[in-house]
Amino acid sequence: MLIIILSIIIIIPVLAGIGEIFQRLFGKIWSGVSAQLISGIFFLAMIWQVLAFFIPLNIWVESISLGIGILAFFYFKTYEDFYKIPKNNFLKIAIVSLFIIYSASYYPFILDHFGYYVPSIHWLEEIGLTKGLANLNLIYAQMSVWHIFQAGFSSFADGFLRINAILLIAFILYIFEKKAWTLLCLSPVFLLFVQSPSPDLPAIALSLIILNEILKGNQNAKLLFAFSAFVFSIKPTMVWLPIFVFLFFFKREYFKFLGLGLVVLGIYIFKNIWVFGYPFFPVQMFDFGVSWSPNAEILKQSSEVAILKTYDLKFTISEIQQFTTWDYIYHWFTLHSYKKYIHIAFVLLMVIYTIFTFQKKQKTLYLLWISILLKTIFVLYFSAQFRFFIDVFFVAFVVVFGLKVKEKISLLSFSLGAVLVLFLMSFPKILQSQVRTFKLGHYMQGFTVTQLYKPAVFELNSYQTFKIGNLDFNVPNYDLSFDTPQPSLSPYSVRKYYEAGIFPQKISENIQDGFVWKKLSPEEKEELKKIISKF
Secondary structure (H helix, E strand, O other), X not given: OHHHHHHHHHHHHHHHHHHHHHHXXXXXXXXXXXXXXXXXXXXXXXXXXXXXOOOOOOHHHHHHHHHHHHHHHHHOOOHHHHHOOOHHHHHHHHHHHHHHHHHHOOOOOOHHHHHHHHHHHHHHHHOOOOOOHHHOOHHHHHOOHHHHHHHOOOOOOOOOOOHHHHHHHHHHHHHHHHOOHHHHHHHHHHHHHOOOOOOHHHHHHHHHHHHHHHHOOOOOHHHHHHHHHHHHHHOHHHOHHHHHHHHHOOOHHHHHHHHHHHHHHHHHHHHHHHHOOOOEOOEOOOXXXXXXXXXXXXXXXXXXXXXXXXXXXOOOHHHHHOOOHHHHHHHHXXXXXXXXXXXXXXXXXXXXXXXXXXXXXXXXXXXXXXXXXXXXXXXXXXXXXXXXXXXXXXXXXXXXXXXXXXXXXXXXXXXXXXXXXXXXXXXXXXXXXXXXXXXXXXHXXXXXXXXXXXOOOOOOOOEEEEEEOOEEEEEEOOOXXXXXXXXXXXXXXXXXXXXXXXXXXXXXXXHHHOEEEEEOOHHHHHHHHHHHOOO
16 A cells, blocks of 8 residues: 555546546646546557557656656646635545555555556557567457557556556546535446556546536537547547537537547557558458558457357357357357346446437437447457447446535445445455356455555566477466566467467567568478477
8 A cells, every 4th residue: 555655645646637638738628636646547558558669668768757846836836726625625636546546555456457458558568559569469369459558557567557546536536526416426436447448448447537527518629538548548439428529529629629539549640550451440440551560360350259259158159159149148148157247237237328318309319328238239240249338337427426425425425335345355365256257256365465565566577488480488376477588478378279270470570660470381280389398
C-alpha cells in the first residue's frame, strides 16, 4: 500500500500538469481536477503511442515526461485547483481512495494479466511498437493504448503496474465534483480490476463519464468525440461510445468536431496495421497486402478459440460447426456455469432497456439504444463472450437511475459493496467453494501482510532459451510468460506454431525491425518437436 501511495503522489501531479498543457492547447472538456487528470491521461497516452513507433518507452521517456508534468504542475499553479476541493468532499474522497489503494495491493488474478498485459507492457518498455509483432505472438495484435500508457510509467513511478488505481481515483474525483452518485454505486465492481492494468476498467469508467456528460448537457463535441475515440482505442468492444457521440452531434458544424477524434482513430488504425497487418483486430478485412500479416492458419486457430470460449470450452469446433441456429441459442443460454445467468440477464436487460427507451421518447435515449444495439450485434457475431457486453449493464443502470440516487445512499452502497469485494479477495476459498465455475476465483491468493507496504506480485522467473532460424526466444517453465525476458513464447504458442508448420522470424538482425513468419523446414520442425517435449 505504501508504494502505491508513493506512486499516486508522483503520478497525480504529473497527470494534472500534462492535463493543464492539454487544456491550454485544446480547451477543457469539463471543469475540475478530474478533467485535468483525465486530459493528462489522454494526452500522455497519445504522445507515448506515437513515440513507441520509434523508441522504447523506457526510463528516459518516463523521466522526461515526469519532469515536464511536474514543471507544468507548478508553473501553471495547477496545485491551486486541488485546494478548491471542499473539505467535506476531500475527506470522503480520501476514505474511498484508501479502499481503492488497499484493493490494488492484492495479488493480480485476471488471467490476461499474465499472458497479455504484462508481456505487452514489458515489450513496449524494452523495444516499442514493432512491425509485425503479431507474428511473434498474436496476442500482441490487440495491444491496447492503455498498456502503452502503463508502460510509460512502469520503469520508475509505477513499477508494480497499478495504474488502474490512479484512474479509479480520478473517476471518484469526477463523481464528487459532478455529484454523479449513480456512478459511485457501481464503483465497488471496479475494485476487482485495480490489481492489473486491465483495459476494462478505464474503458468502462471513461465511457460512463462521457455518457454522463452528454446526459447532463455538455456540448463540447470536439473533445467528447476525441475522448470517445480514445476509449474505443483502449477497448474496441466499446464501439457503441464513438457511434453514440457521433450520432448525438450529427451535422454539427459540418463535422468539424470530428478532427481530433479522427486523429486518435487514425493513429489506432495505423498501430494495428503496423503490428497486426489489418486495421481492426481480430477482423481480417481491408487487406493492404503488407508483408508482415500473420499466418492464415494462426488466425484461423485464434478465431476458433474465440468460438470455443463463447461456449465455455464445452464443445469442439466440429461440434459447434454442426449447430443449427436453435443450437447456437440454446447452448448459449444453458452453459453449466455462472455465465448462463449473465447471458439470460443480458437479454432481459436489453428487453427492459428497449421498453424504457421507447416509453421515454427522448432523442438522446433513442440514439444510445441504436448504438448499444449495433455493438450487441457486432459482439454476438464475432464472439458472444459475456465479458464483451458487460459494460451494457453499467450503461443501462446509469440511464435508468440517472439523478435518482442520493449521496448518502451511494456512499452506503459503495461502502457495503467495497467491504464485500475486499472480504472475498481476502478469503477467496469462500468464493472458490461456492462458485466453482468462477475460474478467476481460483487464482485469488488472499491477504498477505507484505501487501501493506508493497503490492503483491508473482515472481517465478523460470525459463529456458532456444533458437529456431534467426530467432532466439525464451519459453517459461509454466503456462504464461509474464516474467520471462523478451522475446518470449508460452508453451501453448510454441505448440500452435508447430501445428501450423510455421515459426516467427526477425526481419533483420535488429529485433526492432520487426517480425515475419516462415514455413518450418523438416529439420526445424523436428527441433521444435524436441522443444515442445520439454514442457
